[in-house]
Amino acid sequence: MPSPSTFTSVNPADPADVVLTFTAPGAFAAVDTVERARAAQAGWLLGGAAARSSALGAVAAAVEAAAAELAALAVREVGKPLAEARAEVARTAAIWRYYAQAPYDPVGAVHESAAGAGLLLSRRRPHGVAGLITPWNFPLAIPSWKAAPALAVGNAVVLKPAPEATACARRLAEIVQQVLxxxxxxxxxxxxxxxxxxxxxSDVVSFTGSTGVGQAVVRTATAHGIPVQAEMGGLNAAIVLPDADIDRAAAHIAAAIAGYAGQKCTATSRVIAVGAALDPLREALGEALRAVPVGDPADPATVCGPLIGARARDQVGDAVHGLSVLAGGTVPDGPGWYAAPTLVEKVPPGHRLLSEEVFGPVAALLPAEGLDHAVRITNSVPHGLVTSLHTADLDAALGGLDHLDTGMVRINAPSTGVDFHLPFGGTKASSHGPREQGRAALDFYATTRTYTLAPAKTA
Structure with missing residues (x-):
């Protein structure tokens, strides 16, 4: 028998502050957890729509009641800046409230029988146990936008959080378990x-995390015939045309590069300046990044806090080593795993910044001759999650919508930002399987059954 593994979650702003130490239960205990969830799922489904709706609404209210505590825990455990942590808690409550209405949605349709007498019915039914694997960067919202729709349609849920966010997951579970x-x-x-x-x-699996791990999850689930979706990151571009409001675009892009130290799958990591936009954007974006408040995530003014660990900080330094740095490129003194918001240019083809997700506050500035060229640059990478396009030209915006090979396109807005009531996901290596969030999630966490109701007697 292999010995148990021990994990430690620490405060990335002060690594001497140990948030939680725990021993992993092992594979057999994991399977037992799923079986206990499977036993509980039947009663949860049979309780009916009203019970499920009431319970999910009660979770939303409980999250709101614990908002200050949850935000402080997210600041401490994963280094999320306080303003973002508060916003995540508010979004978490909104997600539970949104899906609290879903149990009352239609679950199928009635059709006329081709043979005449009788009825044909389609009906959405839960899979059983939803296995959810979530990352550390949104320790409350991502588990919630997976769990809430899964529960709404009648599944039970087993959540395996990233070790770095286990304290947040456990506190969320305590809140949810009060009413479920x-x-x-x-x-x-x-x-x-x-x-x-x-x-x-599990009977259905949803994963968010790195590309390599996500692809392994997909292979395993597929081999077992288990429905699976995986969100696996991005290498997102911001395209700026010469007619854009350069200062406004720079502010949006700086926020998308440096917010939460760039530790978002929707963060901007490539900035593509079209034609005459290059020189003014270089100056405006460099200035905007140098002005980003970096420091203690518990300070309400902080925008760029620490990275999640020493390895993550070192990866940022390695990625920009030897490049032409326009802003940042330094490691601030003091405790914690910090890196300054960084913009580089003259990045050679094939460099890792142009092919890999670094997951830190760093972006490459790239020139493009025109919009078509910018689109080709954007589409040239393995990922395809989100692109932001900054322009005052409606035709250019529509062209971007038609030709950009990303799951989301945001016009005159940062690449970061998720509307939880709409489908979320990307193309290529960014995503596998159906979309998350919105009403699309309800379909993923259920299977459709078709019933034929024929009369017992013929006339």
Whole structure:
């Protein structure tokens, strides 16, 4: 028998501050957790739409009641700046409230029988147990936008959070478990061992995290015939045309590069300046990044806090080493894993900044001859999550919508920002399977059954 693994979650702004130490339960315990959830799921479904709706609404109210505590925990455990942490808690409550109405949605349709007498019915039914594997960067919102729709359609949920966000997941679970029946929502702490067991034992799987791990999750789930979706990051571009409001575009892009130290799958990592936009954008964006408040995430004014760990900080430094730096490129003194918001240019073809997601506050400034050239640059990478396009030209905006190979396009807005009531996802290596969020999530967490109701007697 392999020995248990011990994990430690620390404050990235002060690594001496240990938030939580825990022992992973192992693969057998993970399977047992799923079986207990499966036993609880039948009662949860049979309780009816009113019970599920009331419970999800009660979770929303409980999250709001604990808002200050949850925001402070997110600041401490994952280094999320306080303003963003507060916004995430508010969004978390809104997600639960949004899906609280879903149990009353139609679950199918009635059709005339081709043979005449009788009826044909289609009906959405839950899979059973939803295994959810979530990252550390949105420790409350991502588990919620997976769990709430899964629960709304009648599944039970087992959540395996990233080890770095286990304290947040456990506190969220305590809130959810106050109002849900026992076993319907369970947190499974641990690492790869527990995650692998969860994927194999669940009835439906949703994953958010790195591309490599996500692809492994997809392979495992597919081999077992388990429905799976995976969100696996981005290498997102911001395109700026010469007619754009350069200062406004620079402010949007700086926020999308540096907000939460660039630790978002929707962060901007490539800035493509078209034609005459290059020189003014270089100056405006460099100035905007140098003005970003960097520091203690507990300070309400902070925009760029620490990275999640020493390895993440070192990856940022390695990625910009030897490049032409326009802003940043330094590591601030003091405790914590910080990196200054950084903009580089003259990046050679094939460089990792142009092909890999670094997941830090760094972006490359790239020139383009025209919009078509900018679109080709944007589409040239393995990922395709989101693109922001900054222009006053409606025709150019519409052209971007038609030709950009990304799952989301944001016109005159930062690449960051998610509308939880709309489908979320990308193309190519960014996503696998159906979309998350909005009403689309309800379809993923359910299977459609077709029923034929023929008369017992013919006339």
């Amino acid at each position: 029946p026992a076993g319907v929502f369970t947190v499974l702490p641990g690492g790869a061992t527990e995650g692998n067991a969860l994927v194999s034992a």
